[in-house]
Amino acid sequence: MQTMPAHAAHHNDREIETLDEFDATVSARATLAGFRVQAVDLTDRTRELLTTDTAGAVFLGCPMREDAAAKVRADGAMVFPPVLDLPFDPYRGLLYSPDELFASLADGYESTPDALAYAWFQRTKADHDIFASTLRSIHDDSVSDALDELLRGTPVVGVMGGHAMARGTEAYAGAARLGRELARAGLTVATGGGPGAMEAANLGAYAAPYDAAMLADALRLLAKTPKFTPSITEWASAAFEVRSRWPKGGTSVGIPTWFYGHEPPNAFASHIAKYFANATREDGLLARCTAGVVFLPGAAGTVQEIFDNATPNYYESRGEPTPMVLVDRAHWTERLPTWPLLQALARERAMEDRIALVDRIEEAPEALKRLGS
Structure with a gap:
């Protein structure tokens, strides 16, 4: 059985996203010049910051002592300070875990970081605050990365x-x-x-x-x-x-x-x-x-996802079309007749051999394998 590749093996080698990576980089390279340090708490790394070249480095939301911040700015580094009183970190370097989003669940869901982030989103969205929309964009870009x-x-x-x-x-x-x-x-x-x-x-x-x-x-x-x-x-x-x-x-x-x-x-x-x-x-x-993608019975959101996926397959804008398996014939031909339209779109296109409709969910893995071969 496959395990997901280790995070460190895949990210840009100029990005530092944990304290361990920071320490290893300073120790091995003796320079931080040109590096991007993302959401790492550096308040206990003042000595390293004061004695290491940081020319051209970028520090995104990294807490550090004022003398360290002054020194790295003097080196020519850019420092984006942490944004206080936010229920999320816009500069985060890693994805969320369930434990992180549901912290404080024992006090009720309303107390969790997930619920607090939504409440902040609702509040700032209504204000049309450009600073808040900038923070949301930075956050989402960090998550995509x-x-x-x-x-x-x-x-x-x-x-x-x-x-x-x-x-x-x-x-x-x-x-x-x-x-x-x-x-x-x-x-x-x-x-x-x-x-x-x-x-x-x-x-x-x-x-x-x-x-x-x-x-x-x-x-x-x-x-x-x-x-x-x-x-x-x-x-x-x-x-x-x-x-x-x-x-x-x-x-x-x-x-x-x-x-x-x-x-x-x-x-x-x-x-x-x-x-x-x-x-x-x-x-x-x-x-x-x-x-590929398996589409189980759903409503408007799932229908939208089917055609969001069909469009790049139709135009081959992401390269070779990827398999699409729709599950539950009655649902996709009678209740929400999506399959006939998908079939009509696929006719005489490269994606025609990459779509399938199956009756039972147990048939989906085999269909996926067949379409992908």
Whole structure:
């Protein structure tokens, strides 16, 4: 089974994103000239900053003592100071973890960094404050950079589907089994990072290192709290109970957005790329699904994702078309007749051999493999 590549192996070697990387760079190179240091607390590295060349370096949101800041500015470095009293770090170098976004969950979801970031977003969006919109843009760009670093060279398969799919249903269990099978086949599962079908697929990837009995037990535990309404606190707490019982879960990616603030991220994605701008998030999620996308039954959001994905496949604007597998014939031909339009678009295009409609979720991995070969 594949594990996701180590972060350090893939990021730009001029970027420093942890204190360990800072110490290793100063020790090995004896210079920080031209480096980018991102959201690293340097208050205890004053001696190193005072004695190391920092010409042309950029410090993005790095706390440091005033004498160190004065010295690096005198060297010709640029210093973007931390922005105080924000519920998020706009310069962050790494993706979020569930533990980070759900910190303080015991005090209620409203106390978590995730909920506080959404509240800040709502407040500043209404003000049309250019400083706030700049901070949101910097944050989202930092998240995209971290996501690229994490996924570079990794085969990624997207699993899309609606947030309404409840825990305890056969559809949810099927989506979880799909996520587990894809992860065990060496693919990195990526979802929209929210509840429902998205959570189920991330749960399946989390369960990949364990036997099938573990997933069945986890599904039973989660079924007691079927939806994130009326209580996100109870819904998320049930997920963390599963994580504490089976702490060594597999890796996957969730890519949610604060744009849909009523919809919390799920706790089973090991890496969470959460965005303020939904358009950036949507495009980024699909563009990174290099091994194809499975579309489970959903509503408007999933329909949009199907055609967001079909457009670059149609024009081959990202190179060779990637596989698209739609699951549930009745849903996609009768309830929301998306399949006939997708078929008509694909006719006599390179993407024609890269689309499939299957009746059952169990058929999706084989269809994905067939289309990708």
